[in-house]
Amino acid sequence: MPLPAYKRVVLKLSGEALAGDLGYGIDPKVIFSVANQIKEIVELGVQVAVVVGGGNIWRGLSGSSKGMDRATADYMGMLATIMNSLALQDGLEKVNVPTRVQTSIEMRQVAEPYIRRRAIRHLEKMRVVIFAAGTGNPYFSTDTTAALRAAEIEAEVILMAKNKVDGVYSADPSLDPNAQKYDKLTFLEVLNKGLGVMDSTASSLCMDNSIPLIVFNISEEGNIRRAVMGDKIGTLVKGE
Template identity: 75%
Template structure:
């Protein structure tokens, strides 16, 4: 049996990752692939918490940029994350993985309310916990949610799965063929150089709580497991060099 490097993880998925090649909405094949990769981790007895963005359905910043009230636009984005979370829960339970969705916005008919101690108990019972609706507050991204929840549940690492890049670069690799990929960084590097990894609030939270972050591509099946078992993939970011 393969050995895990991390016991409790937070897996951060962008909404776009669920959209697959179509770029919007939910791609059933992509979400099934993610569910199967999560099941592989589950077999290693890893305690798994997941946070999914909502950009495949709605982006609060985009709505605000077009004149919508920012708070309203952000709440709509939170509801989009709930839809993605329920879709992922359905795929996981369809392949036999016990899952709970906890929402920061109360909606008891579809999800549990977020309660830290209950979330930890679910994890200890090897249930996958999906945190939905961000922090429950406008003006905060799901990156910040990942950092906050990771600190609250005392996760060993945040795995940030990207669908377009395989790590952190000094410039956009899709427009610059000479973009340099980093293997290792510190959160101070991220903040100082303005690298587009996660927003400054999330970076500061991770740095202050000494939570490592691994940025990698989800396009190659098995990469989530590789990251958890300690293979050197993507870019690892730590509080100290």
């Protein structure tokens, strides 16, 4: 049986991916699908950390663009990621995958505070660790959280799961029928071309710490396993 290409990964889930076809909120069918896909790679011996966005509930940038204080709007977004993380934890534990949620904003009644060494210990014991509440600071995205946590726990790759988009394109494929899909990119190309894979802070963190990124469509069952096994799916973004 072939071995996984990676032993420790960070899975980055957008909030929109958890909304599924509902477009807003949390779709239990999507939670169930994602939980089963994560279970599949845990059973292969892969250590899994997850970072979840909150765009299906609240977007800080959207709130600030309508006049709300940016820091307040971002803190509300962090709380949205905690709701998503608890929903995903529930889904994982329903399929018998031991899971811990760690939050950057302390709320001991619902989750552990983020402690790097404790997170690594959980991973070594084959527990899935979900990092919630972003970095705990306004003005930073959950993409930056994924890059930061991946560097801290020494993950080998970030798996960036997108909803209904199977990689990185030269333009929005839903708007431009001539948009070109990239199989491979460097982080410098992502930054120079303004491709919007992740924000510039996150891209720079990945580039500086040599953390590759695989962008793929999570809507297709089994894609997380394919990415972990090293199959050519989506778009691979790495250093020079």
